[in-house]
Every structure is written in structure tokens, then in C-alpha cells.
Amino acid sequence: MNLFNIFLRIFIFPGFLFMLILALFLHWLDRKLIARFQGRVGPPWYQPLADLVKLFAKEDILPSGTNQYFAALLPLISFASVLTASFYLPIAIQSTPSFQGDFIVLMFLLSMPSLMYFLAGWVTQGVYSIIGGNRSLLQYFSYEVLFLLAMSGTAIASGSWALTDIRLTQIKVTPYIFPQIIGFLLSLAGLIGKLKREPFDIPKAKSEVIAGALTEFSGKKLALWYLTIQLQTVVGLSFLIHCFFSGLWQMNTISGFFIFLLLLVILQCVLSAISAIYARLRIDQLIHLNWHIFIPLTLLHNIYILLK
């Protein structure tokens, strides 16, 4: 019975299948919202699924001279790391075995795809891929740091690095969204930088470096890359919700689950709105914005929490 229970939990409900459906749903919501902001109708509900199935059925070419084995490995590693990250997150219903420091493990697993993205740029040796890879590395060092620092505000406030402890302290006090609203906004900016979404999507800027490091990928590998990015959005957003809003609902209740989904949809709307409003920033403006404004603000905010 326990084995079946574990199988059910890993593959069906809060595991692989559920995350995949959630990722496709959020990706469709994102494209539909941006289209609606721009006055367009936007794609039908099954569009992300159709894109993935078509990409899986396409021929898989790589430029001659690239290390086929390594190029195939990169999307797999990044996809696997994001999936294992999703198992650590207590998605409203099930409570995972939480240990001291799984906050850091989750943070590391979430940042793996950005590293793989950079390596993908170097493996395929295309001019656009190398430039896309370099830019994603620059962005990796600035916005992962911001995301870590801003999120660790909640860990400092709850005094422990375990996710469940963060949740328990929030239930006693108030959800961290109210006292740490600045921390929340900064970690949202860090998440946008990590996911390379619109205002900070210079590494895969369509108009300069075609598709950044993914220019040479096609077929199954490209499908895996797109799936990774969509999954990363879901896991990143639910990580954000867990750390800042988890006091709002009780675990293992149906109503808690729907509140969690509602928050996920709201945050996705915020992300889509931001990406529809702002133009793409240059790489030096990006780094300047991060190190001159966001990081000092986060440090001040964390010190303020420590002293309180």
C-alpha cells in the first residue's frame, strides 16, 4: 500500500502529471493574457500541448561538430532538476519530508536550468548561441543572487531553513506578504530575471540573438527546453507562494488547494502584465538595475528583519 501511495504521489497527483498539466495551463494563460493585452484573441487552450507534441515529432538536427551526447544531456539534466525541485515543495495537499536546509536545495535545483542554458550555448558553438550563453551567465550571477537574498528574508524571519518551519511560523504570526511586501516584490523581480521573461529576456532576445542558446536546438531537445522553462515558472511561482502566502490556507484541505491555485493564477497575471508593458532592457542596464538598486534594497530589507 505504501509503495502504491508513493507511486501515486510521485507520478500522478502532486508529482509529474499534475505539474505538467499545471505548466501547460500556466503557459497557455501567459500567452493568452499577453495576446489579450495586445488586443488579440490569443491561442486556443490546447496550444501548448500541440506545440510540444509537434516538436517531439520533428526531426532532431544539430550542427555538425557539436558533441551529440553532451547536447542531448543538457536538456535532460535541467528538466530533471526542475522536476525534483517540484517534489520538495509542499503543494497545498501533501507534506513532504522536510529537513533543515531544503530551502537551499530547492534554490540550487531551480538555478540549474540557467547554468545548463549557458552550457547549451557553448555546446552548439553558433555565434548567436555563444552570445546568448554569455548573456545568460551574466544574468545568472546577478538575478539568482537577488532571488536567493530576497527569498531568504522569510527564512531569516522564521529562523530556520526548513520549508515547513517557514510555514508554521507564518501560521502563528501573519503571512510574510504583509510585513515583507518589499521582499516579495524584489523576489518577484529576481524570479523574472531567473526565468528570463520579457523585461529581462536579453539572453533569448528574438530580435538580436534569434533564440539565444536554443538557436541550434530542434525537435525533442527543443521540446524539453520549452517544457523546462514552463515547469520552472510553475515551481518558481509556487515556491514564492509557499514562502510569502502560506499562512492563508490550511494543509490537506480542498479549499486550501483552490486558494493555492488562485494565487498561482494571480501571480501569473502579474508576470504577464509586466512582460506586456516593458521593453527589453540591455544587458548593462540589467546588471546596473540589479546591483545598484535591487541588491542594496534587499540587503537593507534583510537587515531590517534581523534587527526587528
Next chain:
Amino acid sequence: MNKTKTSKIIKWARQKSPWLLHFNTGGCNGCDIEILSLLTPRYDVERFGILKESSPRHADILICTGPVTQQVKPRLQRIYDQMPEPKWVLAVGSCSCSGGIFSGAHNILGGIDKVLPVDMYIAGCPCRPEAIIDGIVKLLEQIK
């Protein structure tokens, strides 16, 4: 799942998400702005799942406009080779179908079919966005 079931799903997926790659082989950019206006709110091809991609690796349909000039021919050939199977070619505008008004010039080789195997010809100078959408829809129906 047996063979016919999977191929039916793949056929459905290919019809529902055709990604375009646009290449102007020397035309007067009348058809190009009509292709670009497909993305805009009035025609909005994204509701059919059509996206305008920028890398040959990601694209299914190569949309060419304009007669093939001598200098653009090797590039057109290379882009076609870079695209993964299954791929289709759409000749948009009368000068890409047959060289149009510019046939006979010292630098023009004629229509796209002198260089690539073309699947669908869309006439018009410049052709209207509705004609391009109709051409794409007809092409998608032919996908086996």
C-alpha cells in the same frame, strides 16, 4: 498505442501549431508587410497557433516573398537545408510564384520554384492577408 493512433495525434499537432519562418528573397516588401500584419490584432494568426519564428531550426513552414535574385539564391538554399523535416515552402506574391513584374531583369532568376520545391503558391501583388491565411489553411489540410 498502435501506429495509426499516434500518427493521427501527430497530424493533429502539426496542423494545430505551424511555425513560420519568413524570408524575403528580393521582393518589393509589399508582401512582407502583409505577412507581418498577419500577427497584428486585425488578422491575429496566433489563434490558429501560428507563430513567426526567427531560427530555421524552429520553423515548419518557410514563407518566401519576392523573385529570387542571383545573390540571395545560395542563402535561400542554405536556410531550406537548415530546417528540420517535415518542412513546407510557401511562395507568397506573384513575383515569388513566377518572377512577376521583374522577370527579365539582369539579376532575377524567376520564381522560388527555380530553387526550392514549393508546396503552395499564393498569387497577388501584394497578396492580401486573407489570401495568405487561406493559403496556410489549405496547406495544413494537405499535411498527411
Next chain:
Amino acid sequence: MSKITVPIGPQHPLLKEPLSFLVSLEGEKVTDSVLRLGYVHRGIEKLAEQRTYIQNIYLIERICGICSHIHSTTYCQSVEELLKLEVPKRGLYIRMLLCELERIHSHLLWLGVLAKNIGLNTLFMYAWRDREIVLNIMEEISGGRVSHSVNVIGGVQVNLNESHLSLLQQNLQELNKRVKEILRSIENDRSFQARTQKIGHLSLEDIKRYCVVGPVARASGLDIDIRRDAPYAAYDELNFEVPVMTKGDVWARSILRIHETLQAIRLCVQIINNLPDGPVSITAPRRVPAGEVASRAEAPRGEVFYYVRSDGSQNPARLKIRTPTLTTLITLPGQLKNMQLADVSAIIAGVDLCIACGDR
């Protein structure tokens, strides 16, 4: 630092048309760039010598899809000058109306392409959605959205009746409101300013050394507009201002072009209000007496120059076309020097290249 040569090659999302740009980079900074034209060269001047004057109108309109009417206007007015024809006033007014509508259409198209290149897709969609209004009007008048064969030698082959005028009146007000809204949204959109200010600078004596024309020159302080300084058609009867700015970067060019769009709308309204009645065109003989003429007109991108020489037969002996994009192409490598790679897309879109015009 690592030196890479980035080919912004014939097929690139940045360019609607093939133009090969080899930009050599040091890190993110552009050191120098080599430009290669000729991908869209169709030998229009050679073809024009094998066609009669009337067949040439159909060819001249296909030089460039965006400014097709201005090309046929310049060509027809130079042939009318050779034939010493007196084009009726109403024909001239309709010809000017379509010139200004095409200027609005070209500037809104350029604004969308610039916004798409710097990543602001929403502005691209809004600019092109508003452009559909102008396309509706042009389709209503001439039957064609993009290239509308309205000009004939001796006048225009299209007439405006009451329904056209009311449609024009109402749509132009709507368009005026929307373009003002776009101008307001651009002026206080910080991310648009961050991507377009202080890049692609052209000083005034660069403009003079490279003989640059059009909005790119007016954005650097050169106050020349063919419609006002050497009026053709019936521009001397209309009053309008010519916006001039001095900063000379992509930001100044953007604001200037939107002001020009507002001026073009104002011109269209003037043309409709005092549209003279009478015939629209007069018939022109097939044989053109020997002679030569050099005529200029203000295309959306600047001064377009036509030199027509006829030797009395049905075909022009020599037809020389010089389009404004050629002058901005010469200055591009200079503008791109030690800019960021990300600025290259804004600069290329800022100068509003129409390569089909440039290569002929």
C-alpha cells in the same frame, strides 16, 4: 577580449528584407561593421528602358511596397513636365492626399518595427492596429491596401465622392486621437526611453558630409523639407509645419516621425476640406518629346530624386532613381561604432531602412 563577427545576415528577425551586416564585436561593444547591399537589386532602371512610359507606372510602383505612391507621383510629374501637361487641380489634390496617407502608413509601420526590435511587442501591436485605419481608407479610395495604382500620366484615375469624404473625415479624427495617445505613451515610457536615447547619434556636419535626407536629417537639426522648400503638386497652397529636432539620436527620430504623422493627418484634413472640383486627369499622348527633367519629392524617408531623359520614342532613354534610404545606409557603419550589440537593433530600426528602395 574575445573578438566575434556577428552576421546580421540576409535572414534575421531584425530585418524585413535581406541586407548583410557583418558586425565585429569586442565583448558587447561593436568595433566596426561592414554592409553588403544588392540582395534586392532587380535592375529597375534597366527594365524601365524596355517598357513604354505607361507600362513603367506599373513597374515604378513595385520598387518598394511602403512608398509606392510617392515613386509613381515623382515619375508621373516628371513625364507630365516633359509633355508640358497641365494637370487639373483636383487630380493634384487627390495625388497629395494619397501621398500623405502613405506617409502616415509608413511612419506607423516604422514605429511598430522599432517597438518590435526593442522588445516592446505591445506597442508594435497597437501601432499596426491603428495603421489598419489608414489602410482601410486607402483601400476604400484606390482598391489596394499597400500598392494602389492611382497615378496616371496626366492626373489620377480615382475620384472621391461624398461617401469617401465622410469616411475620411471620421477616420482621420479617430486616427488623430490614437496617434496622440501613442505619443503620450512613448514620452513617459521609461523603458522605451532607456532603449532609444543617446544611441545612433548623427551630428549636423555628418548629415552634410553624407548628404543625408529626410526625418534622420531633420532629427539632427537640418531644416529641409521638399514639400515646403521646393513645392511640387499643390503643396504651396497648404500650410503645415516641419518638425525639426537637434538631439539626433533614435529617440529624437522617433518623436519627430510621430509629429510628422500628426502633421500629415492635419494636411489630409486640409486637402479634404478645400478639395476643388473639376476633372481628375487629362489624356496624355503616347510619344514623349525629347528632353530631360530632374524631379524631386518628399518620400516618408526623405528626398526621392528622379532623372528622366526621353529621346522622342515611346520608351524612356534613361530613368535614374535615387532613393532616400541610400543616404542613410552610408551613415550606418558610422552610427554603429562602439555601440552595444543590443543597440544595433534599435539603430537599424531607428533609421527606417527600406532596402527594396535602396537596392532598386
Next chain:
Amino acid sequence: MNTKKTANKLRDVLKLDKSTSKQIPFNEVKITISKQQLLLAVKTILKSGIWHLSAITCQQLEDDFVLLYHFWKFSGLTLQIRLDEKKPQIDSICPLIPGAEYYEREAREMFGIEFLGLPNPVPLLLPDDWQGGFPMRKKERTNHDKSEGDDLQQKGKSS
């Protein structure tokens, strides 16, 4: 206005007689000068405040080439130069007006006129591997358009 003044100044600087200048439509003054006087003429024009060179037209008139330099400042001023067909050489004005480079490169590849001192004499519009001779020359029609160009001619005449 000032193009007329410049035209008169040009005539007395180059010591030309009255017959060389002619009025052509859209108020242009055309002055015929010889090949050697080109640089001097361009210098005087630039000194008199006209800097905009609209175009360099090159054409073939009964077996010798005619170059037209179109200057413009609110009204036109054109310099006409005749080059014999055997040795079509003229010195380039790029040092004076850098903007003329593209016009000269185009004239060079279309008509085969040698511009001495052209910064980079590389083909502008024609492909690098072009063997079709000089396409715009009258007699030497490229084989490509001989076949199709002629029937357009007949069609033009017959219709």
C-alpha cells in the same frame, strides 16, 4: 536664387562662355564642364554653401558616356561631363563629398566608369561573382535580358 548666383560664379571661375549653361525643368541650371574642371567646380560649389549632392546620373549617349552631378539647395544645379567611351575615367569626388561613394560605386559597376581614388571599389548592388558585363550599357545587353527584353519591346509596340 543662390544656385543661379553659384552658377554665374562657377562660369567665371572656370572661364566658360554663356552657351554651356541651360535651364531644365523643376528649376535646375545645367552647366557643361570638362573632365579636368570637375574637382575645381565641386570645390567652388561647396564653398558657396551648396553641400547636398542628390545623385550622380550616368548614361550612354551615342557611344560616349555623360555624367550628371545633381546638386541641390532649394533649387537644382547640375554639372554635365562627357567622357569618351574608350577611356571612361574621371577622378572621384569622395574626398570632397563622402556621400558620393555609393553613387560612384553604382556607376562604376553598371557602366564600367573608373573613378580614380574611390575609397573601396567593391560592387555595391551586383553579386560578387557577376559575369554579365556592365548591365546598363546600351549595346552590350546581357544575354539574360536579350531574350525576354526584346519580346517586351515587341509587345510594347504592338499593344
